[in-house]
Amino acid sequence: MFLFFLLIFAPPLIFADQPSHHPVLDILNGPHYSKDIRPLPITPNNPTESNSTGNATVIKVNISVKKIDRIDELKMEFAAQLVFRQMWQDQRLMYNGTQSDYFTLIDDVAEKIWSPDLFFTNEGASSIHNTFKLNTFKRVYPNGQVIWSSRITVTFGCQMDLTYFPFDSQICSMEISEYSETIGHILLVWDGDDPVELVESRNSRLSQFTLTDIKTSGRSSGRLGVWRMGDFSKISADFYLRRHSTVYMLLIYLPSTLIVTLTWISFWLGPSISARLSLTLTLLLTMTAQIQGANQNLPKVSYVKAVDVWTGFCTTIAVLAIMETATVAFLLQRNKIFFTPVGDEEDNLKDDKQERISRYNSFARKMDKLCSILFPFTFATFTMCYVFVYVV
Numbered sequence: 001m002f003l004f005f006l007l008i009f010a011p012p013l014i015f016a017d018q019p020s021h022h023p024v025l026d027i028l029n030g031p032h033y034s035k036d037i038r039p040l041p042i043t044p045n046n047p048t049e050s051n052s053t054g055n056a057t058v059i060k061v062n063i064s065v066k067k068i069d070r071i072d073e074l075k076m077e078f079a080a081q082l083v084f085r086q087m088w089q090d091q092r093l094m095y096n097g098t099q100s101d102y103f104t105l106i107d108d109v110a111e112k113i114w115s116p117d118l119f120f121t122n123e124g125a126s127s128i129h130n131t132f133k134l135n136t137f138k139r140v141y142p143n144g145q146v147i148w149s150s151r152i153t154v155t156f157g158c159q160m161d162l163t164y165f166p167f168d169s170q171i172c173s174m175e176i177s178e179y180s181e182t183i184g185h186i187l188l189v190w191d192g193d194d195p196v197e198l199v200e201s202r203n204s205r206l207s208q209f210t211l212t213d214i215k216t217s218g219r220s221s222g223r224l225g226v227w228r229m230g231d232f233s234k235i236s237a238d239f240y241l242r243r244h245s246t247v248y249m250l251l252i253y254l255p256s257t258l259i260v261t262l263t264w265i266s267f268w269l270g271p272s273i274s275a276r277l278s279l280t281l282t283l284l285l286t287m288t289a290q291i292q293g294a295n296q297n298l299p300k301v302s303y304v305k306a307v308d309v310w311t312g313f314c315t316t317i318a319v320l321a322i323m324e325t326a327t328v329a330f331l332l333q334r335n336k337i338f339f340t341p342v343g344d345e346e347d348n349l350k351d352d353k354q355e356r357i358s359r360y361n362s363f364a365r366k367m368d369k370l371c372s373i374l375f376p377f378t379f380a381t382f383t384m385c386y387v388f389v390y391v392v
Contacts, residue, residue, distance in 0.1 A: 006033045018138050023095035024103045024140050028112045031093070034152070035114045038185065039090035039144075056184055057118045060087040060191035061235060065198045069153070070173070071209055071241065072160065074299050075122055078172050078239075079155040082243035086116060087191060090140075097142040110138040115148055116186055121175040121234070124155040165298070167391050168247040170209070175236040190216050196237045208314045209241040252307060255334060256314040260289045260379060263321040267372040273329040279323055284318045292313070306390040313382055317375065324371050328364045 027033050038057050064083040070080040075362065081159045090113070115138070120126065128150055129135040135151035158172035174196075178186040190196075196214050205211075218235040263283050266276040298305075 007349070011374065022103050023097075024093060025091055025109070027095070027388055028109070033112075034113055035372050038114055038181070039088065039092060041089065045371055056187040056233075057116075057188060057189050058089055059118070059178075060189055061085065061118075062087075062191040062195040063197075063237070065196065066151075067199075068182070068206055068211070068239075069160070071170075073160060074297075076158055076160055076299065078158050079153060079154050080174075081129075082151070084150050084152055084191075085191075086118065088116065089144050090146050091144045092145065093140050093230065094144040094186060095142055099141060102141045105140065106136075107134070110136070111335055113138055113140070113146060115146075117181070118176055118188070119179050120156065120172060121177050122157045123189040124157050124190070126154040126368050128151055128152050128275045128297055143146055160299075162299065162301055162305050163303060165388055166245045167306060168213075169245050170241045170243070172239045172240070172241060175234065177234040178232050181232075183233040184230075186233055188222070189218060206241075208246075208247075209243055211239060212242050213240040215240070226362060236300065242319075248294075248307070249387050252290070255290055256287060256311060258285050258319050259290075264375055265317050266321060266325055267368045267375070273325065273332065275326045277322070280318065281324045284315070287311075287315060287318055306386075309390075310386060313386075317379060321371075321375065323348040324367065328367060331364045331367075 026058045036323075041055065041057055062085050064085075066081040066083060069079040069081065088160045094353075095115070129152065137149055139149070152176075156172065156174055158170070160168075160170050160172075162168060176188065178188060198211065198214070216235065217238070218233075224389055263280050266280050269276045270281075294307070294311075
């Protein structure tokens with residue numbers, strides 16, 4: 001009987017002290033608030049601040065970068081998971097209470113609050129996370145401050161300069177602007193000295209890049225169309241990325257160096273033309289297949305990349321080694337003079353043939369010796385110049 005009484009009367013007793021409404025809800029449902037009218041700025045005590053912002057509503061922005069998902073050179077884009085926060089003052093939402101007495105709104109109730117119309121100008125695609133519920137809310141403080149926080153994934157366009165690939169560094173930007181209101185009505189500013197933060201330091205090292213720095217800036221940008229739309233407030237954050245070149249050293253530079261070095265063996269094989277040609281041709285085909293495999297994962301650009309300079313020079317060295325072998329083969333083939341001697345001229349022709357064979361063989365040996373020195377020296381000189389231009 002006691003349990004039955006407790007179940008019937010306990011809920012009203014427990015929740016009797018809970019307020020059935022909140023001042024923010026009263027304001028939003030009242031006749032004096034409209035989400036279609038932007039909040040006017042509170043007149044500051046400092047005249048300088050009033051002149052700098054004018055009649056514009058100031059929107060402060062800060063971002064927590066949860067994760068940089070990928071950086072794609074083929075599509076020239078990068079994707080990141082962000083917690084995107086917007087803050088502004090709406091004096092119409094002021095109510096009595098302590099600063100810790102904030103009120104959080106979600107779903108349809110949050111839509112009743114006026115909010116800025118921001119967008120990413122270099123956005124390729126975006127989405128709000130919705131694991132169990134939509135990951136966005138608005139929070140109102142007693143002093144009228146509103147914070148709008150959303151967890152989103154955005155794909156940004158990033159035009160990369162691959163001239164120094166794979167020893168390059170890239171700058172990928174995140175650009176934010178107001179869509180509908182000009183800078184006279186909406187002013188975007190970054191919040192604090194470090195408005196864009198990487199949540200975990202381990203995220204700064206990606207599969208192919210290391211995030212070395214993040215720099216923010218703010219400016220206005222004019223949009224032109226059939227008529228001039230006006231100047232819109234714009235802020236941006238630049239992500240400085242340095243590529244990891246170690247994997248390319250192992251996959252491209254080291255194998256090509258070994259292949260080029262092996263082509264020099266032909267200079268010490270002497271008159272064995274078939275062995276020399278087989279070696280150099282096999283090595284050239286191997287290098288060509290390796291270069292094609294490496295280029296499959298790279299974007300097609302209209303300019304020469306650093307890796308193209310390297311692979312092009314290595315291919316040239318291998319081709320020159322084949323040409324040298326062909327030249328030596330030609331000289332040796334000329335020594336094989338078939339003739340039918342007649343009478344007393346046989347001895348003279350033999351002597352002339354032996355002299356010519358000796359002269360051609362000597363020239364071929366000198367060519368091999370010269371190339372065995374000239375090719376390594378040229379390759380070493382090129383490597384030092386290459387490192388100085390592209391790596392250092």
